[in-house]
Amino acid sequence: LYWNFQQNLNAFKMFFEHIFQKPLTGYQRTWARRFLLSKSFTLVAPTGVGKTTFGLVASLFLALNGKKSALVFPTISLAQQSFERLEEFKAKLENANTVKILLFNSLMTKSRKEEFEKRFLSCDFDILIITTQFVSKRKDVLSKMFFDLVFVDDVDAILKSSKNIDTLLQMIGFSEDEIEKATERLRTKNKENGQDTVSNGSKNKGMLIVSSATAKPQGLKPLLFRELLGFEIGRFTFNIRNITNIRIKKKSKEKLLEIINILKDGILLFVNTEEEGKEIVKFLAENGIKIGTTWSNFDEEFELFKEEKLNVICGVSSYYGKLIRGIDLPERIKYCIFWETPRFRFSVDMDKAPRFVLERVFVEYLEDHPKLKEYFKNVEILQTEKLRQLVLKYISAESYNKIVQEIFSHLKITDDGKLVIPDVPTYIQGSGRTSRMFGMRLTKGVSILFEEDDTIFESLKSRLMFLLDEEWMEENEVDFESLMEEVKESRKIQNNDFYQIDT
Ligand code: ADP
Numbered sequence: 001l002y003w004n005f006q007q008n009l010n011a012f013k014m015f016f017e018h019i020f021q022k023p024l025t026g027y028q029r030t031w032a033r034r035f036l037l038s039k040s041f042t043l044v045a046p047t048g049v050g051k052t053t054f055g056l057v058a059s060l061f062l063a064l065n066g067k068k069s070a071l072v073f074p075t076i077s078l079a080q081q082s083f084e085r086l087e088e089f090k091a092k093l094e095n096a097n098t099v100k101i102l103l104f105n106s107l108m109t110k111s112r113k114e115e116f117e118k119r120f121l122s123c124d125f126d127i128l129i130i131t132t133q134f135v136s137k138r139k140d141v142l143s144k145m146f147f148d149l150v151f152v153d154d155v156d157a158i159l160k161s162s163k164n165i166d167t168l169l170q171m172i173g174f175s176e177d178e179i180e181k182a183t184e185r186l187r188t189k190n191k192e193n194g195q196d197t198v199s200n201g202s203k204n205k206g207m208l209i210v211s212s213a214t215a216k217p218q219g220l221k222p223l224l225f226r227e228l229l230g231f232e233i234g235r236f237t238f239n240i241r242n243i244t245n246i247r248i249k250k251k252s253k254e255k256l257l258e259i260i261n262i263l264k265d266g267i268l269l270f271v272n273t274e275e276e277g278k279e280i281v282k283f284l285a286e287n288g289i290k291i292g293t294t295w296s297n298f299d300e301e302f303e304l305f306k307e308e309k310l311n312v313i314c315g316v317s318s319y320y321g322k323l324i325r326g327i328d329l330p331e332r333i334k335y336c337i338f339w340e341t342p343r344f345r346f347s348v349d350m351d352k353a354p355r356f357v358l359e360r361v362f363v364e365y366l367e368d369h370p371k372l373k374e375y376f377k378n379v380e381i382l383q384t385e386k387l388r389q390l391v392l393k394y395i396s397a398e399s400y401n402k403i404v405q406e407i408f409s410h411l412k413i414t415d416d417g418k419l420v421i422p423d424v425p426t427y428i429q430g431s432g433r434t435s436r437m438f439g440m441r442l443t444k445g446v447s448i449l450f451e452e453d454d455t456i457f458e459s460l461k462s463r464l465m466f467l468l469d470e471e472w473m474e475e476n477e478v479d480f481e482s483l484m485e486e487v488k489e490s491r492k493i494q495n496n497d498f499y500q501i502d503t
Pocket residue numbers: 022023024025028046047048049050051052053054
C-alpha cells in the first residue's frame with residue numbers, strides 16, 4: 001500500500017512538473033495525495049492557489065491511464081480557456097497525442113455542433129469539458145454515462161439547482177435509487193442508522209472533486225455529498241496543514257532550553273509521562289522560562305498562556321490529552337516540541353500485540369469517517385475480531401490486510417524485550433495545533449521532535465509521508481530566523497480575511 005501510493009505520488013509530481021515546469025504547491029500536494037487515494041473531496045481555498053490547474057492536470061493524468069473525466073465550468077469562456085490550456089499541456093507530452101478532449105461550446109457552428117453531438121453520444125472522448133448549464137440541459141444523457149472523475153470548478157454555481165447534484169452523483173456511478181434513499185435518510189434524520197450510510201462511497205464509484213473559494217451552500221441536497229461520499233462542502237474533512245518538522249537527534253535538556261529561547265513564545269511542549277514532564281518543567285522554570293502545565297490547574301494556566309503571560313505550556317502527549325485535542329488557538333500556538341515521539345511501549349506478548357495494532361489502525365480510520373467516530377465514541381475497548389468485522393463493513397479485506405501489514409512493518413522490539421510503536425495519530429493531532437485555518441489562510445507551524453531512536457524516527461517519518469506528505473529537516477538544515485518570520489507572517493490579518501470559511 002505504502003509503496004504503491006508513494007510511487008503514484010512521485011509519478012504524479014513528476015508528471016505535473018513535466019507539463020507545468022513548476023512543482024506542485026503545498027495545497028496541490030495535499031490534493032494530489034487525496035486524489036491518488038481515490039477519495040472525493042472539496043478543494044476549499046482562495047482564488048489563485050491552483051485549483052483549476054490541479055483539476056486539469058488530474059484529468060490528463062487519468063486519461064493516460066485509460067480513465068474518463070468530465071470537467072465542469074461555470075461559463076463558456078472558462079471552459080474554452082481550460083480546453084486550450086489542456087491542449088498545451090498535452091503538447092508537452094510525447095505519449096498524449098491519443099488523448100481525446102471534447103469541448104462543448106454553445107457558440108459553435110452548426111456542423112461543429114453535429115460533430116460534437118456524435119462524439120458526445122458515443123462517448124468518443126477521454127476528457128469532456130462542459131458548462132454548468134450543459135449539465136442541466138443534458139442531464140438525461142450525462143446521468144447514464146460513467147466518469148472516473150468529475151471535476152466541478154466553482155461548485156457554487158452548480159449547487160443552485162439541486163437537480164444538478166443528482167446528475168453529478170449519477171455521473172460517478174450512483175443510482176437514482178441510492179440517491180433517493182440517502183435523501184430520505186437525510187430528511188428523516190435517522191441518526192440511529194447513520195453508520196450504515198457511510199459505506200457506499202468508495203466501491204466502484206468515480207471520484208467527485210469540487211472546487212470553491214467560499215463554499216457555503218444551503219439546503220438539503222448538498223448534504224447528499226456528505227451522505228454518499230463522506231465529505232461535506234464547506235468543511236474540511238481532513239486537515240490541510242503547513243508544518244515544518246524538525247528532528248533533533250540528541251535529547252538534551254540544554255538543547256531544549258536553547259530551542260525554547262530561540263522560539264520564545266507560543267510553544268506547546270509534549271512529554272510522554274507526567275513524571276518526566278515535572279522534571280523538565282522544573283528545569284526550564286529554574287532557567288527563567290515562563291511555563292505552565294496541564295496537570296496542575298489546567299484552566300487557569302491555559303488562560304495565562306492565552307493572555308501571553310506564559311510562553312510555554314507542557315502536557316502529556318496522549319491521543320485524548322487536553323493539549324492534543326482540546327484547543328484551537330491559531331494566533332497563539334506557533335510551535336510545538338515533542339520531548340520524544342509519542343509512543344506505546346509494552347511487553348512483547350504477540351497474542352496481544354496484533355489486537356493493539358488493530359485498534360490503532362482503527363483509530364486512524366475513524367479520523368477519516370466522522371460518522372463512524374461518533375458511533376464509536378463511547379466504545380473504549382474493542383475486541384479484535386469484532387473490530388475487524390466492523391471495519392470490514394467499510395473497506396475491503398484486501399485494503400484491511402494491507403493497512404495492518406503496513407503498520408506491522410513499523411514495529412520495533414527493544415533490547416529489553418519491549419514492543420514499541422510510535423503513536424502517529426497523536427503526533428499528527430499534537431503538531432496540528434500549530435497549523436490551522438485562520439480566516440482564509442492556513443497558519444504556518446513548526447514541530448520539533450527530540451528523538452534518539454532511528455527506527456522509531458524512521459517509522460514516524462514514513463507514516464507521516466504516507467498520510468500527509470510532510471518532510472523533515474535536521475536541525476543543522478534549519479534557518480530558524482526565516483522560519484519564524486514565515487510563522488509570524490502567516491498570522492497577520494489581511495483584508496481578504498473578511499471572507500471567513502466555516503470550519
Ligand atoms: P485557482 O483555480 O485556484 O484560482 P489556478 O489554477 O487558476 O488557481 O492558478 C492560478 C495561477 O497560478 C495560474 O496562473 C497558474 O498558472 C498558477 N499556478 C498553478 N499551479 C501552480 C504551481 N504549482 N506553481 C506555480 N504556479 C502555479
